[in-house]
Amino acid sequence: MQLIKRGRAIPDPWDRIDDPASVPAGGNVIVSLARWREAAATLVRDAARIGIVVDAEVDIDTLAPMLDGLDLIVLEFPSFVDGRHYSNAVRLRSFYGFAGEIRAAGDVQRDQLNYLLRCGFDAFEVADDVDIAEFLRGADEFSGVYQYALDGRTPAYRLRGGFM
Numbered sequence: 001m002q003l004i005k006r007g008r009a010i011p012d013p014w015d016r017i018d019d020p021a022s023v024p025a026g027g028n029v030i031v032s033l034a035r036w037r038e039a040a041a042t043l044v045r046d047a048a049r050i051g052i053v054v055d056a057e058v059d060i061d062t063l064a065p066m067l068d069g070l071d072l073i074v075l076e077f078p079s080f081v082d083g084r085h086y087s088n089a090v091r092l093r094s095f096y097g098f099a100g101e102i103r104a105a106g107d108v109q110r111d112q113l114n115y116l117l118r119c120g121f122d123a124f125e126v127a128d129d130v131d132i133a134e135f136l137r138g139a140d141e142f143s144g145v146y147q148y149a150l151d152g153r154t155p156a157y158r159l160r161g162g163f164m
Contacts (some may be wrong), residue, residue, distance in 0.1 A: 002130060005101075005123040007139070009132045014051055021117050023047055030074060033058060036066065043071055060088040075101065076123075077106035086119045093120035113138035136138070 003012040016030045023046045030051040051072025075085040092098040103123040104116050
């Protein structure tokens with residue numbers, strides 16, 4: 001997998017740790033939500049930074065009490081057409097004030113990039129065969145927007161002075 005953040009491919013500073021593999025002391029680790037729920041205190045003690053992987057079926061509101069101990073949330077898209085994580089990213093940013101990294105993983109496509117950025121995602125895992133320059137062109141495909149979102153762009157209805 002390639003990691004894209006801040007408009008470029010970067011080496012991933014995080015290690016995904018499969019259950020029940022040991023956690024390297026002082027590392028930046030990504031674990032399953034189940035493991036985080038079972039061993040949060042141990043993970044906080046052993047790891048430098050902690051991230052979790054969240055499936056689309058998870059009710060994002062159940063994460064609210066755990067967000068303070070997390071630096072990264074990986075929202076795993078099961079397929080290109082499953083949009084639940086768009087709402088989840090917005091909830092994490094706007095309702096819960098999560099300031100850490102929100103990463104899109106799984107079936108992430110170029111056509112989604114503009115929308116993912118508008119919803120609060122700031123990092124993207126893409127397949128090794130993806131052309132990064134072509135993928136990043138998806139961020140600027142639309143010159144105007146119709147809805148308010150977290151990216152601060154002014155919606156078209158506000159540009160023309162309100163509803164008609």
